[in-house]
Amino acid sequence: MPGHGQGPTLGRDGSPDQGASKTHLAARAAGARGQCLRQQVPLGNGPGWRVSSTGASLVAGRQSHPGRACPPSPGAPLHRGDVPGRRVHAGGPRPGLSPAGHPAARLAIAGHLGPGGLPLRPPDVRRDVPAHPHADGPRRTDGLLEGLTAGANDYVAKPYDDAELLARVRTLVRIRQQAEALRMREEWLSTTLHSIGDAVIATDSTGCITFLNPVAVAVTGWTWEEVRNQPLTSIFRIINEYTRLPVENPVERVLREGHVVGLANHTLLIRKDGSEVPIDDSAAPIRDSKGTLTGVVLVFRDISDKKLAEAERSLALSDARTAREFAERSLQETREANAALGASEERFALAFRATQDAIWDWNLVTNTVSWNPGISSLFGYNSQEIGSDASWRIERIHPDDRQRVIQGIQSVIGSPHGQNWYAEYRYLRSDGTHAFVKDRAFVVRDTGRNAVRMVGAMQDATHQRRSIEALREREELFRGLLDATAEGIWGMDAEGHCIFANPACLSLLGYSTVQEILGHDIHALTRHTRADGTPCTPETCGISIALTSGQHVGMDNELLSRKDGQRLHVRYQANPLRKDNQVVGAVVSFEDISSRKSVEKERERLSREAEKLHQRTQALLVAETTARREAEKAREFEQHLAGIVSHDLRNPLSVILMSTQVLMRQEELEGRTLKSIARIQNNAELATRMVRDLLDFTQARLGGGLPIQPRPLDAHALVRQVAEEVGMNAPEREILITAEGNGEGEWDPDRITQLMTNLVTNALKYSPAATPVLVKTRGEQDTLLLEVHNEGAPIPLEAQTLLFQPLQRATSQWDKQGRSIGLGLYIVENIARAHGGSVAMESTAVGGTTFRVRLPRTRPLTPPGPA
Secondary structure, three states: OOOOOOOOOEOOOOOEOHHHHHHHHHHHHHHHHOOOOOOOOOOOOOOOEEEEOOEEEEOOOOOOEOOEOOOOOOOOOOOOOOOOOOOOOOOOOOOOEEEOOOHHHHHHHHOOEOOOOOEOOOOOEEOOEEOOOOOOOOOOOOOOOOOOHHHHHHHHHOOOOHHHHHHHHHHHHHHHHHHHHHHHHHHHHHHHHHHOOOEEEEEEOOOEEEEEOHHHHHHHOOOHHHHOOOEHHHOOEEEEOOOOOEOOOHHHHHHHHOOOEEOOOOEEEEOOOOOEEEEEEEEEEEEOOOOOEEEEEEEEEEOOOHHHHHHHHHHOOOOHHHHHHHHHHHHHHHHHHHHHHHHHHHHHHHHHHHOOOEEEEEEOOOOEEEEOOHHHHHHOOOOOOOOOEHHHHHHOEOHHHHHHHHHHHHHHHHOOOOOEEEEEEEEEOOOOOEEEEEEEEEEEEOOOOOEEEEEEEEEEOHHHHHHHHHHHHHHHHHHHHHHHOOOEEEEEEOOOEEEEEOHHHHHHHOOOOHHHOOOOEHHHHHOOEEOOOOEOOOOOOHHHHHHHHOOOEEEEEEEEEOOOOOEEEEEEEEEEEEEOOEEEEEEEEEEEOHHHHHHHHHHHHHHHHHHHHHHHHHHHHHHHHHHHHHHHHHHHHHHHHHHHHHHHHHHHHHHHHHHHHHHHOOOOOOHHHHHHHHHHHHHHHHHHHHHHHHHHHHHHHHOOOOOOOOEEEEHHHHHHHHHHHHHHOOOOOOEEEEEEOOOEEEEOHHHHHHHHHHHHHHHHHOOOOOOOEEEEEEEOOOEEEEEEEEOOOOOOHHHHOOOOOOOOOOOOHHHHHHOOOOOHHHHHHHHHHHOOOEEEEEEEOOOEEEEEEEEEOOOOOOOOOOO
16 A cells, blocks of 8 residues: 555654654544544554544554454553543544554553653563563654543544643553552552551541551451441550559540650550550551641550560661661660670579579470589489480479479460469489479570470479478467467557467457457457556557567456457466567467456455354354363363273272182082172173273373284184183073184284174174174285174164274163173274274174274284374
């Protein structure tokens, strides 16, 4: 076709040449007439125009044919959606340009063509469309500019001005590029805020949340859907770590003051689930181009891990100058940290070698453990015995403690925030014994919060444990003594407040539990007063004096009030408690003397009554003394009379007995005379015995007991002889004599004869005539038993108690006839006592009356006194 390969071209200054102008004018004229014109307008060897009735189309290709598109030139084409375009209709059909795709057009759109039509920068990529400049230096650019949006329509409707077209295209491309750059900037900022390690929350000017990044979600526990457009104060609750008081929200302060605000140290954030996280944050105002505050951005972080916080701080630095300053500061801090680390490592090394504790360093990655010399000094292991893996240490933990220790270690290591570990357990020494140890350890973690190391120190607390146990035992003993004592005891501090009380104290004061009085002012609680009710002031109260002076104080009678109001008379002792030569309290012990006071009152009453009784008794005593004197005189007279009678009668009786014996030997006397002489002899013998009894009585009462002259004899034979002789005076009575065992011993034969004579005579006197009298002797191991038994009426009980008293008689009937004076049993008892023996009597209506005399076989060295 004519003109193929020749068309409007752009010079280096960007202005079209004359050929191009003509061609474009023709195109515009054809478009104005509404005709369908398809003409190839070459620019060098490049593509041309395709103009239709609906507009002008820029086709990429070497040749245009009516009714079909020209094939594209090498390179990726531009698509309709890749560049903005619009069709403008003004008053009917109007020609327009539609994008068809061409490398040269893309260069214009991407802004790579300068004013002279040459590329200004190398190829680049906008979105997913590659742009390739095609320039061959001095040759004309192979391609056409594609008209965009309203600019292309304006180009067709107006006279062609390639400079204006180029300016419009550049303007539209610039706008598109700015919009795209703004979008990409927003995406980059959003990505940055979502990727940053700090938690970021943005609010509007009212404090309502407009942005929440994932870190903020993780730290606070709230999701974006839950907090969108909600007040920040509803989710961002912060308190002081130590005072537990709420901390002012930094966003509110920024909205109020308009400048950057940072949180104070020791701030805790309360998460949604109620847990607490230590944070470090700052809030800054968001202002528009006019400086108006439109919102607040809050940046905060979890500072549980200081190293992570430092790492994240570096990521938050975007300004170059700030980065340089931070780098310089970080370098200085690194140097200082390295120096401090070196010093710390040196101190650690020195402590590792010098400490008495067994320090262990467990590498959790390699499972190896290193020890300091303390493992040898504390537990006796040498270097060959010490294992390098963790199992060696674990195996030496006491089996009863091992599982508990392992679980504790695993719990700390497994928790992302686990840091400190402590346990007390028994650890095996090299000699087979176990030491009680206290073990403390610290977990070292990497930036991913993974436990990589665990360093601990084992302290031998065996002696400390024993001391604590001994102290506990002493405390329990002391507590037991306090609980067991009957006295009330309470302790008080220097201000007079009760610090302990024993059960007796609670019981005496009427309280059920010690909690009722602990911490109370004991003086006010007991309403301490004098015995007369006068209040005890600090100057006069003995307990207060003990606290102030530090001296022991005791009071005998003061009043304390029970819980129920009852008043107690008490006696108390107050002893000060000292610590470092300072009085820090007192211990008060007291006892209830209320009953003693009642007894004292009763004693005073009885004393008055006793005084009256004493006066009456004195009168009776005078009378009794007079009567006693009279009785004593009567007794003395009786004894004197008995002595006179016994001595004065003895000689005549001896003459009478001698005379009767002489007369009884004469053969010429008749029977009546012999009977009379025998009667005289019997009465004389009776009188002789009575005189002898009187002499024995007098000697026993005045001379310290009856004298005896023991010698070896056979008691069986002596008793039989006495019983037969007594029986001769009562031939009508039956006397049964038995003997058992060994009857030999040392006794006074005359006194034994006197004793048995009295007992057998009494048995014959006080028993019925038809009943026998039993006489029995029985030798035992060291004693001799003499028994005399008779039947008949028993001795009255009232007479039994007086039976062995002098001048006492069991009955009066026979005694009056026989003229007994009541000294027989008295003398029997004294004879038995003189031999070191005893006399017992048993008398019943069924068994009769039995007298038992028990004599030792030998006489004691010191005979007892008179009965």
